[in-house]
Amino acid sequence: xTDADERLPIWCAGKEWCPITAxxxxxxxxxxxxxxxxxxxxxxxxxNELKDEVDGISSKVLSDSLEDLEEKRLVNREIVSExxxxxxxxxxERGESLETLIFEMRDWGQEHLTPANDKEGAIS
Numbered sequence: 770x771t772d773a774d775e776r777l778p779i780w781c782a783g784k785e786w787c788p789i790t791a792x793x794x795x796x797x798x799x800x801x802x803x804x805x806x807x808x809x810x811x812x813x814x815x816x817n818e819l820k821d822e823v824d825g826i827s828s829k830v831l832s833d834s835l836e837d838l839e840e841k842r843l844v845n846r847e848i849v850s851e852x853x854x855x856x857x858x859x860x861x862e863r864g865e866s867l868e869t870l871i872f873e874m875r876d877w878g879q880e881h882l883t884p885a886n887d888k889e890g891a892i893s
Contacts, residue, residue: 813859
């Protein structure tokens with residue numbers, strides 16, 4: 770059975786709205802879609818390379834995000850070398866299956882959002 774064939778347990782099974790809510794919960798943290806997008810766009814990356822690609826994220830938040838995405842089986846963490854320790858992050862088959870959704874989110878944002886002139890009225 771491949772990663773994409775194995776379903777994740779969801780708390781709201783049987784409800785009509787459940788697939789939408791469960792998917793939003795999986796990728797709904799602020800940086801998760803951006804991390805997934807960068808891995809879709811650039812392929813496997815080391816931690817520092819990924820941090821450079823995700824402008825504005827702290828090391829702690831990136832580390833927490835990668836750990837969460839790994840637990841949700843969307844990201845693979847592979848140790849490339851022991852000395853010095855080098856880790857590579859890539860998307861699982863399940864993570865790659867988010868490509869259409871992530872790119873649609875990007876496209877929708879480009880079409881419907883504009884930078885705020887000031888903090889008032891900005892989406893946070």
